[in-house]
Amino acid sequence: MKQVFNVQGMTCGHCEKSVTTAIRLLDPQAQVQIDRSQNHVEVESTQTREALAEAIREEGYQVAA
Numbered sequence: 001m002k003q004v005f006n007v008q009g010m011t012c013g014h015c016e017k018s019v020t021t022a023i024r025l026l027d028p029q030a031q032v033q034i035d036r037s038q039n040h041v042e043v044e045s046t047q048t049r050e051a052l053a054e055a056i057r058e059e060g061y062q063v064a065a
């Protein structure tokens, strides 16, 4: 299932990697696409929206509701 998140605080490629890694720890099969200029994170995953958002928050980024 594809989910789109608005994620604040990604300033460079390293941030994108951190977010991607956090999601993949939760779901190794997850497909992650990030457009940081738009704060846009698209995730194809079997995990719940809440679990994915929590993983991103734990990396230190804000996820809009």
Ligand SMILES: [Cu+2]
Residues within 6 Å of the ligand: 010, 011, 012, 013, 014, 015, 016
């Ligand atoms: Cu960064």
